[in-house]
Amino acid sequence: MTRRWKTIHPRVKGLLHGGDYNPDQWLDSPDVINEDFLLMELAHANTFSVNIFGWSAIEPEEGVYRFEWLDRIMDRIAERGGHAILATPSGARPAWLSEKYPEVLRVGANRVRNLHGQRHNHCYTSPVYRQKTARLNRMLAERYKDHPALILWHVSNEYGGECHCDLCQEAFRNWLKQQYDHDLAKLNHAWWTGFWSHTFSEWSQIESPAPHGEDQVHGLNLDWKRFVTSQTIAFYNNEVKPLKEITPDIEVTTNFMGSYPLMKPDTGLNYEEFAKAVDVVSWDSYPAWHNDWQSTASLAKDVAFVNDLYRSLKDGRPFLIMESTPSQVNWHEINKAKRAGMHKLSTVQSVAHGSDSILYFQWRKSRGSSEKFHGAVIDHVGHEHTRVFADVAEVGELLGKLPEISGTTVKAEVAIMFDWETEWALADAQGFGKNKKYIDTCQEHYRVFWEAGIPVDVITPDKPVNTYKLVIAPMLYMIREGFAEKMERYAEQGGTFVTTYMSGIVDRHDLVFSGGFPGPLKPLLGIWAEEVDSLYPKEVRHFVTSEGVRYQSHDYCELIHAVDAEVLARFDSDFYEGQPAVTVNRRGAGQAYYIASRNEARFHDDFYARLMKELNMAPPHAIQFPKGVSVQARTDGETDYIFVMNFTEERQTVKLDQDYRNLDSGHSIHGNVELQPYGILILKPIS
Numbered sequence: 001m002t003r004r005w006k007t008i009h010p011r012v013k014g015l016l017h018g019g020d021y022n023p024d025q026w027l028d029s030p031d032v033i034n035e036d037f038l039l040m041e042l043a044h045a046n047t048f049s050v051n052i053f054g055w056s057a058i059e060p061e062e063g064v065y066r067f068e069w070l071d072r073i074m075d076r077i078a079e080r081g082g083h084a085i086l087a088t089p090s091g092a093r094p095a096w097l098s099e100k101y102p103e104v105l106r107v108g109a110n111r112v113r114n115l116h117g118q119r120h121n122h123c124y125t126s127p128v129y130r131q132k133t134a135r136l137n138r139m140l141a142e143r144y145k146d147h148p149a150l151i152l153w154h155v156s157n158e159y160g161g162e163c164h165c166d167l168c169q170e171a172f173r174n175w176l177k178q179q180y181d182h183d184l185a186k187l188n189h190a191w192w193t194g195f196w197s198h199t200f201s202e203w204s205q206i207e208s209p210a211p212h213g214e215d216q217v218h219g220l221n222l223d224w225k226r227f228v229t230s231q232t233i234a235f236y237n238n239e240v241k242p243l244k245e246i247t248p249d250i251e252v253t254t255n256f257m258g259s260y261p262l263m264k265p266d267t268g269l270n271y272e273e274f275a276k277a278v279d280v281v282s283w284d285s286y287p288a289w290h291n292d293w294q295s296t297a298s299l300a301k302d303v304a305f306v307n308d309l310y311r312s313l314k315d316g317r318p319f320l321i322m323e324s325t326p327s328q329v330n331w332h333e334i335n336k337a338k339r340a341g342m343h344k345l346s347t348v349q350s351v352a353h354g355s356d357s358i359l360y361f362q363w364r365k366s367r368g369s370s371e372k373f374h375g376a377v378i379d380h381v382g383h384e385h386t387r388v389f390a391d392v393a394e395v396g397e398l399l400g401k402l403p404e405i406s407g408t409t410v411k412a413e414v415a416i417m418f419d420w421e422t423e424w425a426l427a428d429a430q431g432f433g434k435n436k437k438y439i440d441t442c443q444e445h446y447r448v449f450w451e452a453g454i455p456v457d458v459i460t461p462d463k464p465v466n467t468y469k470l471v472i473a474p475m476l477y478m479i480r481e482g483f484a485e486k487m488e489r490y491a492e493q494g495g496t497f498v499t500t501y502m503s504g505i506v507d508r509h510d511l512v513f514s515g516g517f518p519g520p521l522k523p524l525l526g527i528w529a530e531e532v533d534s535l536y537p538k539e540v541r542h543f544v545t546s547e548g549v550r551y552q553s554h555d556y557c558e559l560i561h562a563v564d565a566e567v568l569a570r571f572d573s574d575f576y577e578g579q580p581a582v583t584v585n586r587r588g589a590g591q592a593y594y595i596a597s598r599n600e601a602r603f604h605d606d607f608y609a610r611l612m613k614e615l616n617m618a619p620p621h622a623i624q625f626p627k628g629v630s631v632q633a634r635t636d637g638e639t640d641y642i643f644v645m646n647f648t649e650e651r652q653t654v655k656l657d658q659d660y661r662n663l664d665s666g667h668s669i670h671g672n673v674e675l676q677p678y679g680i681l682i683l684k685p686i687s
């Protein structure tokens with residue numbers, strides 16, 4: 001049976017190509033804007049996100065509106081058959097607004113109010129800000145509801161950060177009252193406030209975390225982060241309300257950040273929650289290609305993981321790359337230009353994992369301010385005769401040949417679990433040192449499948465699991481209510497579950513489970529864990545499997561006891577010599593594995609190779625390919641689309657064991673095919 005997801009709008013027929021367009025910076029230069037529209041043709045660009053930072057251009061004074069420029073831009077986009085992703089401009093405010101209503105400005109953790117300036121510098125609680133943004137959104141929706149360019153709402157920009165003003169403190173206390181049924185004793189218990197005399201006797205004593213020190217009440221920290229996510233979504237919903245009322249058929253998104261929440265574990269929003277409030281997930285992807293600490297293939301695997309995570313947030317619905325750079329950014333430590341071939345390779349990678357768009361930040365470089373040297377399709381030189389423009393045009397032309405890929409998705413038999421709240425709680429946990437590396441660990445388990453060309457979903461713990469043959473939850477430190485029971489049912493019915501050291505340690509309040517680890521997962525895993533031994537960076541330990549194969553561990557070795565589980569490997573050194581290192585517990589038709597230490601890559605290679613074989617998991621294509629090449633597949637259930645990507649600096653040969661159509665050249669190919677460094681192939685099987 002074929003199944004395609006609908007596109008974001010009936011007018012959208014294929015993949016989107018284009019990006020953030022800020023003509024509001026060029027309103028006194030009509031020639032520049034004319035040139036923009038000419039160059040859009042040459043770049044094969046069909047979609048533009050407009051008005052993202054347009055507030056002071058559409059409302060230069062309070063109550064004085066100037067929509068004419070935006071009308072004209074929308075019309076011109078429509079005239080050439082293009083699409084507009086129309087933004088609500090709440091990401092940055094005009095000076096008059098901050099001047100007249102200082103409450104809209106954000107207050108830092110030090111309780112000092114920010115001055116006007118910057119962007120993303122507003123309070124999510126302020127009634128004035130909510131009212132002003134909702135009003136403006138209503139006007140935008142009324143004005144453009146029937147506009148032939150409008151395909152999608154881009155609500156605000158990269159929501160993030162937090163505000164500690166009095167309004168937010170009050171809202172936090174009210175939110176807590178809801179969570180704890182107005183029962184302060186319940187809250188005191190959940191936060192374990194008997195520790196260091198933290199007990200609260202009045203709700204008014206509760207405040208957001210202070211900026212100093214890490215020795216804070218962990219339950220408070222966790223609830224504050226949850227509140228910040230919830231308040232941000234409430235602000236977003238307030239923005240969306242008039243849009244849904246006036247344009248019920250136009251879908252709504254907001255651009256999530258790629259690396260920010262994933263690389264700074266103790267900040268950011270919980271996108272698992274936020275995803276529920278958007279119609280379609282979109283995100284901004286800025287990997288540091290060509291960096292000096294990681295091979296291209298290793299970074300590609302990390303980026304692949306994030307793509308798979310964002311696709312899985314909406315159960316496989318294709319997502320949008322809302323921003324990416326055509327060349328370099330201006331905010332990495334070192335801002336490298338993309339080497340020849342990398343632009344095409346990196347954009348094709350997003351499509352391979354489920355993106356239905358390649359959109360850039362930005363169309364034209366600003367002449368002033370902090371982003372004047374950030375990559376753009378049109379550089380300061382102003383014409384199309386640049387390397388970057390040629391790269392963009394080439395991608396535009398390629399995407400134009402792939403309309404049938406839009407709406408297809410990835411079908412995975414294996415899922416890796418990633419949990420934002422585990423990440424937050426682990427970041428707070430003192431005692432495991434600085435090596436926790438939760439995301440890196442998930443990505444290391446993911447690597448084996450990525451290298452094998454086996455599609456993976458990266459899911460959050462609440463998602464259904466029954467369609468997967470294998471579910472892997474590395475370091476699942478926090479266990480939610482009902483999770484253990486769900487995974488028990490999964491195993492009973494034939495599923496294979498894998499988890500590791502440092503799993504099942506705290507409940508949703510960050511309270512440690514009594515009665516041994518991994519808490520509620522003990523019956524499923526058939527073990528109990530007593531201690532976690534941390535190792536210095538240069539220290540290693542070893543364990544030996546029952547077949548006599550020896551592997552190396554580092555960072556963490558957990559001391560576990562097999563209760564019902566079968567022991568597959570045992571440590572052979574230190575005081576835990578002889579204790580289990582890997583176990584399996586057979587449950588019903590399925591099984592649950594426990595890996596007690598952080599291990600070398602070779603262990604993951606062998607362990608998962610065996611599982612893949614046992615579970616009959618094979619790549620959905622007939623292609624043999626070397627390390628460093630990634631092969632990914634999208635499908636509509638009947639037709640597969642195969643993406644072959646060389647993430648190495650060398651030529652590579654792949655072997656196609658059946659006939660394929662090369663969707664770029666239109667030719668059929670089979671047998672040995674040579675890929676250039678960073679070379680790609682997009683293939684469709686010929687049956």
Ligand code: GLA
Binds near residue numbers: 284329361371
């Ligand atoms: C973010 C923002 C954009 C721009 C880019 C630069 O993604 O949303 O407005 O600042 O970063 O990389």
Ligand code: ZN
Binds near residue numbers: 125164
């Ligand atoms: Zn506030």
